[in-house]
Amino acid sequence: MPAVQETVEQVRSIDVDQYKYGFFTDIESEKAPKGLDEDTVRFISAKKGEPEWLLEWRLDAFRRWQTMQEPKWARVDYPPIPYQELYYYSAPKQKAAKSIDEIDPEILATYEKLGIPLRERDALLGIESTGGEGSGKARVAVDAVFDSVSVATTFKEELAKAGVIFMPISEAVREHPELVRKYLGSVVPVTDNFFATLNSAVFSDGSFVYVPKGVRCPMELSTYFRINERNTGQFERTLIIADEGSYVSYLEGCTAPMRDENQLHAAVVELVALADAEIKYSTVQNWYPGDSEGKGGIFNFVTKRGDCRGDRSKISWTQVETGSAITWKYPSCILRGDESQGEFYSIAISNGRQQVDSGTKMIHLGKNTSSRIISKGIAAGRSDNTYRGLVSAHRKATGARNFTNCDSLLIGDQCGAHTVPYIESKNATAHFEHEATTSKISEDQLFYCQQRGLDPEEATALIVNGFVKDVLQQLPMEFAVEAQKLISVSLEGSVG
């Protein structure tokens, strides 16, 4: 009987355990010895066949990291991370694959299950493409990172024809050392913060993108991060450089198996936009959030920063945060070039016992720079959702403009929503506006929807979708569809 079936589903959905990417792929992998010391750093560096300068750079970071303390200012509460109990390197055991056919079928199957096509043929045909609707038209080049290594990068040749370099960063170190050396750590310095320094010491893989002068990247680029192995941390490093007058849109997705213990993800993303360049960076973060009691889940400590180095450059961050037990993430823009622009669009949804402390920094240094922040936080269950942001204008930032809007929505009376903005203006001509609201879903709106035959959960989903619309509109088509689905899944069980 359908009613019974519905009841069963209803009961199941009260748990937050709706995570559908929680499976584990059983493949043999090669790991670094457990724990972290200089030898681990050397091991990783050697595995990657890195030049001497990079090893030195890593060791320097590691030595500095040992003197640093974990930051405590964020509104998150978590047990101490056992840094010496983690594996800092884990790679599927196989020879480097020259073509897609040489990749372990288990891994291919994993990505297929996740809906990520690694075979260009499939992607071209639009089979199982990332989005669903609209696929077949839009093509996306994918760099698939599995634990500590990149297993495949699609459309490399086609991109190369346009002059775009898109490859795993470990490969870029070998093939384009001059670019890597010039830009690595130039946005997020080695000693930026505890987690960024740790990443600098042990980062394993990630994507490297270089878009040459005047080139508009012919397709969307994307990286799909998958944590698979137990007790491993993932420390990816992404570096995107948009040379003068170029444009690139980059997507990032992430998932992990369901496990009782927490896993650490400490990534660093650096973006450099030179004069007249534009980078659009979109993330759908769906790491395993832990179960309804807060057991397990990913600790996501990420440093993301974009540097609008050239005049009239533009960096736009869009993020949909639904996963992770702990999110500590502040994608930022340094508006160095005159008339440069920074944007931050964010939806952060927390349910169960998730804790989110996320926001952005807009640092206005150049003249007539402008920035825009739209942040939507939704807290349900017993979660805590904090927006923390900084907007600052330097003395010389004449004519800086900022508009910030951060709204929070509370669903249920056990959750918390917090807003902690810092607005610092050192220039009289800078013009900053900030507004924030917190409310619950209005009873009138719910009543209106229910009167028209929607059940409370559908009504909530509808209202929430309206609430986050501003941000969803900023996402590329394929992602917007996925994000919308994700939002309804994340909020399942939060009503009633």
Added chain:
Amino acid sequence: MNAEIRPMRTPAEQGLSGELKNLPLTGDARVRALREAAAQAFNDNGLPHRRVEEWKYTDLRTLMREALPISSPAQSAQVEAHARLLIDTGARRLVVANGALVPELSDLADLEPGLSIAPLGTALAAGGDLVARLGTLEPGRYDAALALNTALAADGVVIAVAAGAVIERPVHVAHVFSGKAAASFARNLVVLGEGAGLTYAESFEGPEGVAYQVNSATEFVVADEASLDVVRMQEDGASALHLSTLLFEVGKGVKLNAFGFASGAAVARTSLYARLDGADSAVAFNGAILLKDRQHADSTLFVDHRTTGCESRELFKHVLDDSSRGVFQGKIVVRQPAQKTDGRMMSRALLLGDDAEMDNKPELEIFADDVACGHGATCGAIDDDLLFYLRARGIPLKEAQSLLVQAFVGEAIETVANDELRDALVARAEAWLKARA
């Protein structure tokens, strides 16, 4: 963020710790214990610096270079000459000079029925239920300015309004500093019984060229259904360091309207803690701060909604000329039981000087779902279009600016209910603008 820093004690900290060896003797064992605990807390934690979140923008460790000796009693004649603020408002004036109530300069005659006024020193010596409230409003966390005040303030004013008594004539506590550079500490206690009504004014002034230090704290205990208006005017001398703390405990169905005007002191910090314990109260905390030269003023608010149906409104206006720096930190906390809370906080700053700086940090911390809370913050220069409009009508630039600034701060000053006090505030703002032009 990096290694734990255990800073060296600054000369000011050492000096203050020296002062704390001789705590005032007034008060019973409870007060004595409060003083000792506060002194210990200061010795353990010292002055706040920029890594202490609540003092992020007012690094007292750097700004307070030295600890001054505690001031000796002031001479009445000198005080009389200095006390000029709010004198024509018809308020009952009580003069607190260098931290001590001066009876001969205070209007203590013909108290309205239900109103009682006493010097804190005398009240503490006598004991009783009233002074048993002293120190009970302190927030659960360390606040250096308040700890020093609790430990060292020997005198001030205790004002009580009996249940049901509505006192029409405002009571004005005029804090005056006179004499050589020294530190003065004053502690006031204002207790309103059920259904009582009072307008309480507080002003601060002192000589221009003297680098004195003022540390004042006032506790307001507002019982159910009472109505309290607070008007403050901080006009300390241009070299002074001004620290003040306002503590409110609000019962149910209370109407509370507090307004602060400030254009004095080299460095000023006002902390306000409001605890809304009773349901359905309406509170407002507003301010207008006008700064010039290298003045620094920090207004920090904690509004703690603990129960249902309260409304809170905050409106702060900063006008910053030259290289001055304004700081606004406002935090609205809505605890889980505080459903149906309605909180609105707004901070607006007008930067007139090229080197002026405004730091805004409006915070919301919300644990209840059925609420409507919001905050806004803006900062920028005077709108060119508005200036153009006025100048096109033949109004010179400076005058046009003055008009617009007046309108800007006027919005906050308008919230003051008492006509005489409001007029005095408007006049003060106008005088500030005139001095600028």
